[in-house]
Amino acid sequence: MITSVKGMRDLLPPETRVWNRLEETTRAVFSLYGYDEIRTPVLEPTELFVRSVGEASDIVHKEMYSFTDRGGREVSLRPENTASVARAFVEHGMPQAGGVKKLYYVGPQYRYERPQKGRYREFRQIGAEVLGAADPATDAELLVMLFDLLGRLGFTGLSVSLNSVGSEESRPVYVEALREYLLAHEEKMGEDDRRRLRENPLRVLDTKDRSLAEVLAGAPRVLDHLDPASRTHHEELLALLDAERIPYLVEPRLVRGLDYYTRTVFEVTAEGLGAQNALLGGGRYDRLVSDLGGPRTPGIGFAIGEDRLVDVLPEGFRRAAIDGFSPVALVAIEPEDRAAALALAGELRRAGVAVDFDPAGKGPGAGLKAASSKGCRTAVLVGRRERESGVAVVKDLVERSQKEVPLADLPHVLKGETA
RNA sequence: GUGAGAGUAGCUCAGUCGGUAGAGCGCCGGAUUGUGGUUCCGGUGGUCGCGGGUUCGAUCCCCGUCUCUCACCCCA
Numbered sequence: 492m493i494t495s496v497k498g499m500r501d502l503l504p505p506e507t508r509v510w511n512r513l514e515e516t517t518r519a520v521f522s523l524y525g526y527d528e529i530r531t532p533v534l535e536p537t538e539l540f541v542r543s544v545g546e547a548s549d550i551v552h553k554e555m556y557s558f559t560d561r562g563g564r565e566v567s568l569r570p571e572n573t574a575s576v577a578r579a580f581v582e583h584g585m586p587q588a589g590g591v592k593k594l595y596y597v598g599p600q601y602r603y604e605r606p607q608k609g610r611y612r613e614f615r616q617i618g619a620e621v622l623g624a625a626d627p628a629t630d631a632e633l634l635v636m637l638f639d640l641l642g643r644l645g646f647t648g649l650s651v652s653l654n655s656v657g658s659e660e661s662r663p664v665y666v667e668a669l670r671e672y673l674l675a676h677e678e679k680m681g682e683d684d685r686r687r688l689r690e691n692p693l694r695v696l697d698t699k700d701r702s703l704a705e706v707l708a709g710a711p712r713v714l715d716h717l718d719p720a721s722r723t724h725h726e727e728l729l730a731l732l733d734a735e736r737i738p739y740l741v742e743p744r745l746v747r748g749l750d751y752y753t754r755t756v757f758e759v760t761a762e763g764l765g766a767q768n769a770l771l772g773g774g775r776y777d778r779l780v781s782d783l784g785g786p787r788t789p790g791i792g793f794a795i796g797e798d799r800l801v802d803v804l805p806e807g808f809r810r811a812a813i814d815g816f817s818p819v820a821l822v823a824i825e826p827e828d829r830a831a832a833l834a835l836a837g838e839l840r841r842a843g844v845a846v847d848f849d850p851a852g853k854g855p856g857a858g859l860k861a862a863s864s865k866g867c868r869t870a871v872l873v874g875r876r877e878r879e880s881g882v883a884v885v886k887d888l889v890e891r892s893q894k895e896v897p898l899a900d901l902p903h904v905l906k907g908e909t910a
Numbered sequence: 911g912u913g914a915g916a917g918u919a920g921c922u923c924a925g926u927c928g929g930u931a932g933a934g935c936g937c938c939g940g941a942u943u944g945u946g947g948u949u950c951c952g953g954u955g956g957u958c959g960c961g962g963g964u965u966c967g968a969u970c971c972c973c974g975u976c977u978c979u980c981a982c983c984c985c986a
Contacts, residue, residue: 492959497977549984553911571986600986605911607980616986683983699982748985758986769986796986824944859946874944888946 498604498612505813505866509801512812513644514597517617520640521595524632526619529594531575533601537565542782543574545750547690554602568601571749573776573792574783576620581785585622591629595619597797608765609799617800618773620792622780627724630755630775630791631731637771637793638737641759645805649770650738653757654745655725656693657717659778662753665716666692676706696744712743721754728755751776755791761803770803771795813866818845819905820862820888824855824874832873835883835898839871842902846871863888869905 495501502510518528537557544550556568569575576594579585585592597617604610619636621629634651641649656662670692677685680695680703687694696707717725732739739757747756756774764770773793780788819839823832829850836848847867849858855872862870872884872893883901886893896904 494977554984602985604984605982606978607982610985614986618986694984697984766981767985772986794986799986822945855945856942857946861946863946870946872945876944884945886945891947893945 496612498606500611500613505816506801508816509804509809509812510797512808512815513797513801513804514617516643517595517597517640520636520643521619523639524593524636526593526595526636529576529579529596530598531569531572531579531596533568533599534566535569535575535578537567539574539578539783540567540570543577543749543751543779544571548748548750550602550748554604556601556603570602571600571794572596572598572616572618573620573749573751573779573794576618576792577622577776577779577783577785577790580622580788581780581783586780586786586788589623591624592622593619594622607767609767609796609802611798615797616794617797618792618794620790622790623788624791625777625789627727627755628731630724630728631735631737633773633791633793634732634737634739634757635735637759644800645808647805649759649761650740651757651759652742652745653729653732653739653755654713654742655717655721655754656713656746656752656756656774657721657754659753661716661718661721662713665711665713668711668716669693669695672710673706676703679703679706693746696746707744713746714741714743724754747772747774749774751779751782753777757793761799763803764799767799769796770799817866817868818847820858820865820867820870821846821848822855822858822862822870822872823848823850824872828873828875828878831878835871835873835901838898839902839905842906844902844905859886859888871901871905 521528537555540551540555546552550570555570558566560566576596580592580594595618597615599613599615601613603612606612619633621633637651638649657665670688673680673688673692673695677688680688681700684695684698684700684703687698695703696710698707714722714725729739729741745756745758747758752774754775754777756772758772759770760768761770762768771793773791775789775791777789778787779790780786821832821836821839823829832848833850836846839846847862847865849861855874858872859870868887868889870886870888872886874884877883877895880895882895882897884893885896885901885904
């Protein structure tokens with residue numbers, strides 16, 4: 492048997508109904524905020540991610556699906572989507588067009604990691620990016636939109652962890668201060684944290700080693716090392732979030748994995764996701780566009796782990812999505828009734844009624860059984876007697892009741908427009 | 911890349927102290943020749959993940975490998 496590739500999975504019905512409704516809701520909300528969709532290729536020049544995500548990052552040096560194509564180009568499956576959006580932004584001259592560009596995307600991403608709960612080699616992200624706006628009000632509105640979406644999906648009680656990592660000038664100063672502090676406590680660290688200390692001291696702040704709690708509590712804080720402009724940005728953002736009643740928690744030890752973040756960084760975690768509890772993450776990236784060869788353009792965005800989101804989606808939203816698919820089952824009693832049933836199916840569909848007709852059905856028994864096991868609520872039966880009197884039997888599969896309905900009235904009755 | 915656990919029927923699992931396997935659910939048929947969720951009866955069901963080794967004999971023991979699950983790393 493041929494199976495799917497490790498870490499990649501099939502999404503099957505009825506689960507796909509949940510994904511579809513989730514994406515429909517997302518598009519609707521993003522549109523309300525003036526965001527337009529962008530679709531970028533799954534395959535990009537490897538160089539794009541080396542320059543944006545960072546050569547030293549784990550994502551680039553051990554998690555990319557990279558290969559040389561037949562034309563000798565070094566290409567990679569995208570491990571995230573922000574870099575592609577920034578690339579497209581520059582490539583299509585959007586900076587020269589001026590103004591603010593608000594874009595969203597929905598699509599698969601690829602990282603060659605060991606799969607575990609909430610982590611797959613092919614996973615989907617829903618993201619939004621604002622390019623060309625540096626004001627904290629932009630950060631605030633992005634988060635307002637995010638919580639609007641989460642609220643419409645039925646989430647309650649989520650809050651965003653928020654921090655600022657400063658500007659590209661102040662950040663290295665802080666990192667140096669942190670490094671010096673941590674070096675003094677290196678003997679208390681495990682192997683992993685010592686490695687982090689050498690490669691990226693910020694990551695030590697993320698450690699799961701509880702014995703370092705005391706050390707970290709005494710560590711210098713990014714927020715105390717912000718340059719004045721970043722400090723103002725951060726404070727203004729908090730004030731705007733207060734005004735908009737966005738539930739946030741300033742988390743001084745929050746650092747994000749991607750190198751390109753500046754100033755605002757944030758993430759939302761959720762219960763029930765196992766060790767991979769980050770539901771979404773994002774931040775400001777004021778130097779990404781210029782790093783990719785474009786003019787200096789501020790940007791901010793977030794990416795939601797769609798697979799994880801589906802995992803913890805509130806039951807009410809799930810139910811509505813699954814129950815929302817319920818075509819009328821059309822059952823032909825005898826083989827001679829199939830032609831009439833097929834014609835009726837056509838009429839009903841033209842009238843906007845979703846009809847599931849199984850032409851190979853073996854009579855009413857099997858037909859009704861299949862219909863109820865599929866979750867259909869209504870069945871329409873057509874047999875010789877009905878054909879002769881110009882009616883159809885409409886059966887409520889839940890109530891187990893049925894009535895004869897003249898064919899002409901069928902569309903109205905089935906659409907609930909009973910009169 | 912590291913560690914632990916698991917792979918037996920379509921699904922969820924049991925089992926064989928080594929003698930080529932069972933249940934429940936599902937599916938098909940019948941009781942009910944044009945009416946489904948209950949009940950009863952009958953039937954369909956498996957290279958026991960794959961390869962090798964030990965053995966008279968392996969689904970069981972050993973080795974390897976693949977896949978899944980969880981954790982580390984990292985991140986959505």
